[in-house]
Amino acid sequence: MAEMRSTSQTSKHQRQPAGADADPVVVALRLELGASAVLTGADAQGRSAGIWRNDSVQAKAIVRPTSTAEVASVMRICTTFDQPIVAHGGLTGLVASGITNPDEIALSLERMTAIEEVHELDRTMVVQSGAILQVVQETAEQHGLMFPLDLGARGSCTIGGNLSTNAGGNRVVRYGMARDMVLGLEVVLADGTVLSSMNRMIKNNAGFDLKQLFVGTEGSLGIITRAVLRLREAPAKRATMLVGIESFDKLGKFLKQFDGSTGGTLSAFEVLWNNFYTLVTSEPATQQPPLAQDMPYYVLVETIGSDNAAAEEALAEALEQSLIVDAVLVQNEAQRQNLWAIRDDVEQCFRYAPVYTFDVSLRLSCMEAYVDEVNARLKKAFVNADIRNFTFGHLGDGNLHFLVSVGAGVEECAATREGVERCVYEPLAAIEGSISGEHGIGLEKKPWLSISRTPIEIALMRQLKLTLDPKGLLNRGKIFDV
Ligand SMILES: Cc1cc2nc3c(=O)[nH]c(=O)nc-3n(C[C@H](O)[C@H](O)[C@H](O)COP(=O)(O)OP(=O)(O)OC[C@H]3O[C@@H](n4cnc5c(N)ncnc54)[C@H](O)[C@@H]3O)c2cc1C
8 A cells, every 4th residue: 555644744845736635535545546536526526415315425535446455445544544434336325324524535336336257056146336236137137047136226226235225125025135135245344454255155154144244234334345146046937916905904914815825926015005106197107007096005016936827816816805906917028117117106206395205114013003193193293284195115024115295385494304204203112113124224314213223232233333443434423323
């Protein structure tokens, strides 16, 4: 590594660069990685701070390493200068966990996107952490295999971001979350140590499974640089349908009946409350409603490993038991894409901006009463406001999304946000629900962490953080204060 020295040590005769360019960390990073690897000024600050955000990146610099060795050098330099740093993947995270302040450095994985290896027999893929999820999915398909993780942000989010947030998505009911799809990890620790835990086996109980420390911890314990992903056989059969249901009670019964009838092949059970379905199937949204808009609930159901004949049989049984009112079963790939486009058209909700987004998790048996309580609390807290709570979610996993709009008449400010959050989060305490099913904590949910975690759990999280990152450089102030 190049020698580091403070600017006060440089010769008086040397010309001093201005602003961030003169910062000793930036100077050291440029010496080590080359000028083009470190963006400052307009090159850095012109970037969006994240999807669905209106602000731009506020950082001293954005550093863009190309290899694990370079990430390790970056971390060594940051440790030497006590420089806080935040990893950036695709910036599609929804809880402000990738936000930097002007004194921080962003470490972008955008130049570490390689798919290094696909092993068809072992059913593994080795990738650099900046690889885009959709590229990983498509590469697996080209080898007759499948990487089951799937979410609406697939075209922009990265494997490193997916693992750091332990992303959920559309197929959790069948394949689990991101942590269930990774066999090995390579991570750079805060002091620049490279932890190589690139296990390629499904079973390995030789001591602690250290990789799981870095999954779902939002870049606060280390920078993920490479991963061994577990692949599955590409499905020969698949069935996708939309179903209309008249009560919440029948929704739960239909989930059990359909899952049982299709022999464990259920891979998605995405419920759309009427207000969300109507929004995304009415103009100016581009999708037409496949079923009339008069049902309280709609479910996008998908199976992987069973075909339309099995689905038809299960649906007929559900109709006979009066669990469902109506259903459409897709007949080709274009129809399948259209159904998923309805589910994924979340951005329609932003017509009612400002919109506050939530991803709570709770037992199915508590869900109907919980949703009623949230809506009642919102009405009470924002009397006379034009409240809309667009509701949908991965119901098969007990994970619900609310996109809450309080209407243009209510001022958009911290107090409004807190008022909405109170309505959503407080009722979770009594039913032991979680304030986050999949998006994580970041800055947005930090004040509410104690609803879902005990003081002892939070104290142990702090201890782990201090052990792995004693200077608190990685994603400082996110999740909890150390
Ligand atoms: C339309 C849409 C749909 C979505 N649907 C879902 C969904 O169904 N399920 C779901 O779980 N999420 C969903 N999300 C949220 C988001 O896409 C996920 O959280 C995703 O995993 C973030 O990946 P990213 O690469 O964009 O990470 P970023 O947003 O860049 O970062 C997220 C966090 O991970 C850290 N990080 C990123 N890369 C690394 C790394 N290499 N090493 C260490 N830390 C790192 C960052 O510091 C930050 O704390 C959705 C978002 C959008 C916009």
